[in-house]
Amino acid sequence: MRQTILRALEQVYGNLVHMIAEFLPRFLVMLIIIVIGLLVAFVLKYILRALLGLTKLDRVSDDAGASRVLRMAHLPPMTELLSRSIFWVTWIGFILVGLSVLGVAGLQEQISRLFQFLPEVFVAILILFLGAVIANFLSRTALLAAVNAGHPSPKILSWSIRFVIWILAISMTLEELGVARRTVISAFSIIFGATMLGLAIAFGLGGQDLARKCLERYLGDTKKKEEKEPQPL
Amino acid sequence: MAEDVFLSDDLLRQLMSVGEVDLLVGMSSLHAANTVSHALDEIEESFQRNFVRQRVVIVNVGGGDNDEDSARAKGHDNLAEKGVRVPGITSLRTSHRVAANVPGSPSPGIALRTILAAADLLRARACAVVSPAASNLTPDSVANLLRPVYREKFDFVAPLYTRNKYQGLLARNLLYPMSRALFGWGIRELFSEEWAFSGRLAALCLNQDVWHEEAIQARPEAWMAISAMASDFRCCQAFLGEKSQATKGLGRDIVEVLRQTVGTLFWCLETRQSLWLDSGRSQSVPTFGPAHELTSDPTDLDRHRIFEMFRSGVTELEPILSSILDPETHSEIKSIVSLEEGKFRFKSGLWVRTLYDFAASYHHAVINRDHLVQALAPLYRGMTYSFLAEHSDSSPAEMETASETLCGEFELQKPYLMERWKAKVEVKS
DSSP states (O other), X not given: OHHHHHXXXXXXXXXHHHHHHHHHHHHHHHHHHHXXXXXXXXXXXXXHHHHHHHTTHHHHHHHHTHHHHHHHTTOOOHHHHHHHHHHHHHHHHHHHHHHHHTOOTTHXXXXXXXXXXXXXXXXXXXXXHHHHHHHHHHHHHHHHHHHXXXXXXXXXXXXXXHHHHHHXXXXXXXXXXXXXXXXXXXHHHHHHHHHHHHHHHIIIIITHXXXXXXXXXXXXXXXXXXXXXXXXX | OTHHHHSOHHHHHHHHHHXXXXXXXXXXXXXXXXXXXXXXXXXXXXXXXXXXXXXXXEEEEEESTTOHHHHHHHHSOOTTTTTOOOTTOOOSSOEEEEEEEESSOOOHHHXXXXXXXXXXXXXXXXXXXXXXXXXXXXXXXXXXXXXXHHTTOOSEEEEEEEEETTSOHHIIIIIHHHHHHHHSBOOSOSSOSOEEEEHHHHHHHHTSSOTTSHHHHHOHHHHHHHHHHHTTOOEEEEEEEXXXXXXXXXXXXXXXXXXXXXXXXXXXHHHTHHHHTTOOOOBOOOEESSOOEEEOOOOOOXXXXXXXXXXXXXXXXXXXXXXXXXXXXXXXXXXXXXSOGGGOOOOHHHHHHHHHHHHHHHHHTSSOHHHHHHTHHHHHHHHHHXXXXXXXXXXXXXXXXXXXXXXXXXXXXXXXXXXXXHSOOOOOO
16 A cells, blocks of 8 residues: 555655756747747837937827826827837737747637737727817817807807717727727717707707807808908008 | 929910019909009009019919909000000109919919919019008008118018098007017018018018928018018108008908917017017017098997997806916906906006906917917907007097006016916916
């Protein structure tokens, strides 16, 4: 009996040593891949930073209002943000490749699914970010134009535009992520269509007198405004 | 040369047939079909009266092959060829006319670039740009622009006008004092439709890589003046008579005018920092003819509407203004907004600080720069209302004194601008 136990222990010990002997090289390969990935990520980061610096992306970002959105979120400027993003994307990619080398059952499948999902996540984040920038820019454009034209309710106009663009951006993001696709599309269509129809009915039918007065005021005001302010130059 | 890239073959042929000239007068005849013939005749008469021995050319920049103005200018016989002579004057030279057809609707920047290229190719010593739509274009005004360059060797000539005391308030209360305080040159009409320059200034400006900039496309004349200042060229002013009322092109919409003028001024501050940021230069500007004059003709202005647009603008744009203005400046503006119309005054110190906050915020691009300039419109209306109320009974001499006081305030607060310009921007959410 003692022999059997010893033999069993020897076998387990042998298996363990064998497993470690098999695992260690893969672990070392993983570490090498991660270190190489870190170096590649650094190189790509500096190359991208130099290239984006030549294209004056920060200036374009300032003009588009993206820089302000980034500053409000306590994020670095666009060039730095993209450079750091490429660094982390590259390194995480190498880390995942390194992990897949370990050959752990089940992990490879999860890593594969994550790789497939990552592009959609990036696109979704991009859609949200662009939506925020465009909403910010267009709502501010509308506000300034309405204020300088003497429009009676400039903030309502501005907020309406911001609201519509945000709804559109969120719907597109959820559709990209594949979250309740049909529900989101249907809900967006219903809300947007109902809102536009309601506004058209309220203004054109319910407020036809007001609509007529607004048009008369607008067409008359444009000429009067030019005559009632001093020539600036 | 750079101009080979954008000058058409037809234009180059015309220029080569002209040869070298002493004087060049350029104009953009786009949308000026009714007045281009009259302008051409006035310029011709000026040449015959005042520059009988000089080689002269008129360059007319029009838009596209179907442009009536361009066809008219090209085919229109000049006074000399028609045998029309100014009584008692015999010109010794033929005056040439060159028609430059630019595809589409050429902006003022494109038109100026074409004129500069022509001046450079023809080695013109003195050049002038005039507007065919200007009602004050006379032979004397053309000569008054060209003489300081041709005879006195100045490099840039800005116009001076007789104005109604309630017109040109943007120039009087913003463009002139701000540019004088920062660039050190007291040029009253930095933005105008007529000015003159030397051949060497034309060559300098032509070779700068700025022609794609929106500020240059809209109003290139101020940039030319500032380029002359930056290169220590000689600048002066010449009296041209009464300022013509703007009909088209300039735009009487205040927002559009602000975008073109203040936007360009801020852009010049941004691109010419070395000229003004750490220097305290001050140069007097010689004037040919009388200094600018003010008249007191009555005008019909809706002051109540101006005040209401100021008040509603400041209230509605509060989030935007809070990101542009210093908190103290913004707080002061909010406190004067609540004043009654009869008691409202926009003090000069506050106005200067407001403008400097806008300039610094433009530099730091706290918001889109075009939006930033548009946000100035309500505040400009407030200053205009205050000015109209304060000077309703002032004489031109009193208004001139007030203008000098405002210039002094701009110079006094220059350190404030420099401090805000160099400061790190803080995000206001």
